Amino acid sequence: MTAHLSHSFAIHLWRHLSVRSKSIIFVLMLIAGIYGMIVLFLYTAVEQNMEKQIHSRVIHLSRGLARDAADPLLSGNSSTLLKLVEQVENNPLIRRAIITDPQGLTVASTQSTAIGRQGLVPTNPGHEEFTAPIRAGSHILGYVSLRANNDVIQSVVDTRMDLAIRRLSFLGMITAFMGLIGAPLISNTFTRPIRRLSQQMADVESRLHVDGFPQYSPIPADGDEITRLEEGFKRLEQRLQQYLLELEQLHRRQQAMQCMATIGEMSAQVAHEIRNALSSLRGAARYLVRYEQPVNRQEFINIIEEEVQRLYDMTQGFLDFGRPYHIDLTEVPALDLLLRSSKRHATDLEAKQITLTINCPPSLQVVADPQLFEQAISNLLLNAVEALPNHGGCITLYGRREENGQFVAGVVDNGPGVPPERANDIFKPYVTGKAKGGGLGLAVVTKIMMVHDGQVELRHREVGAEFALCLPPQGPGR
Known part of the structure; x- marks a missing residue:
């Protein structure tokens, strides 16, 4: 139970530490870990190296004694051999020194009682015994055996290791001091942008407010900066969603107002046209x-029929333009839409001897309502046909995917073009430059592109006119 409470308290405390404090702890732990591994490596390496050095000195002594004992052993000079053994005995690293003949008989030793006795000749150097042969050319005259004084060796190693530990401790204090100074500096370097961004997020969130939506309470101070930054991002996302919702509502209200204004303009235009037609009919x-039998009776009857037909066409166009469009999005080849649109007006193109060119990759696909999009292309193509003279006209239908990813289908002609002063008005209902035009063709195209989340553009050309139908890169309704 106590361990569980301690663990819970530690987790709670860790969660409430700032990023700066956590990073300082991480840096100090990293420094301590690196320092500990370095100390462990150095301590082990130094200890092993010192033991090897001392053993190397003992081996060097045994080989030197074997070299010096060759001549006295060959000549049988026992006194010289004893002097050599006594010199080695004065070294504190050596506990015992023995010189034997090839048969293992002791001829000189630091222990006088062992002289003349048969002794075991160690042939494999161990941890304590170090043996070297006494040679005269290729002949072995005997052996030198030295027993190391492990107590003295261990004392020397301990003394030197104590010195190494003191130096490592001093290095540790310097490392700790530098870590305590450097950890906050390193922490500040990495956490300052996070703290600044967190504060900026809080400032932005406090400045954002949408009328009609509830205000948020300040971001709680619990948790570190990253937690508060995450909370700030969530709140900012909610604020942006509120702004987008309000923007969508404003857009809908603007569209409704624009629609009402358009209907008002259309109503005024329709009323004007109806009044003119009724005046002619009257x-x-x-x-x-x-006059019971007027001379030109048929002419006036034709006038009545034409005006009635014009009133019918006008009211039908008004009704068609006012009805909502429900789109059925389908991925279709763009080339098929262009070909079907051109077939609609094949008779008109042939009658006016207009050359039609279609530029569209067969593999190009477009997501749209096939019927509505084909109607938009047909309206543009009909306008181009009516704008061209009877001979020598050229029209180009194209479809392509532009660099920004949007799909564009366009109609280009070499006709008289659109005067700059009328460029902004031609998409309005009942605005036409043709004597018998209804003025709803481009308005219908504009409406079709609006329900596709796209737009129709009149692009500048030196000769003729170019109308482009543009769909967004992600497609309609995405």
Whole structure:
């Protein structure tokens, strides 16, 4: 139970530490870990190296004694051999020294009682015994055996290791001091941008406010900066969603107002056209009533029929333009849409001897409502046909994917073009430059592109006109 409470308290405390404090702890732990590994490596390496050095000195002594004992052993000079053994005995690293003949008989030793006795000749140097042969050319005259004084060796090693530990401790204090100074500096370097961004997020969140939406309480101070930054991002996302919702509502209200304004303009234009048509109908009817057998009776009857047909076409166009479009998005080849649109007006193209060119990759696909998009292309193509003279006209239909990813289908002609002063008005309902035009062709195209989340553009050309239907890169409704 106590361990569980301690663990929970540690987790709670860690969560409430700042990023700066956590990073300082991480840096100090990293420094301590690196220092500990270095100390362990150096301590082990130094100890092993010192033991090897001392053993190398003992081996060097045994070989030197074997070299010096060759001549006295060969001549049988026992006194010289004893002097050599006594010299080695004065070295504190050596506990015992023995010189034997090839048969193992002791001829000189630091222990006088062992002289003349048969002794075991160690042939494999061990941890304590170090043996070297006494040679005269290729002949072995005997052996030198030295027993190391491990107590003295261990004392020397301990003394030197104590010195190494003191130096490593001093290095540790310097490392700790530098870590305590450097850890906050390193921590500040890495955490300052996080703290600054967290503060900026809090400032931005406090400045954002949308009327009609609840205010958020300040971001709690619990947790580190990253936790508060995450909370700030979540709140900012919610604020942005609120702004987008309000923007969408404003856009809908703007569209409704624009629609009302358009309907008002159309109503005024329709009322004007109806009044003109009724005026013509009234004049023709009065003339026919006044004269029972007028000479040009058929002419006035034709006027009545034409005006009635014009009123019918106008009201039908008004109804068609006012009805909502429900799109059925489908991925279709763009070339098929262009070909079907051109077939609609094949008779008109042939009658006016217009050359039609279609530029579109067969593999190009477009996501759109096939019927509505084909109608938009057909309206643009019809406008181009009506704008061209009877001979020598050229029209180009194209479809392509531009560098920004959007799909563009366009109609280019070499006709008179659109005057700059009328460029902003031609997409409005009942605005036309043709004597018999209804003025709804481009308005319908504009409406079709609006329901596709796209737009229709009049692009500048030196000769003729170019109308482009542009769809967003992600496609309609994405």
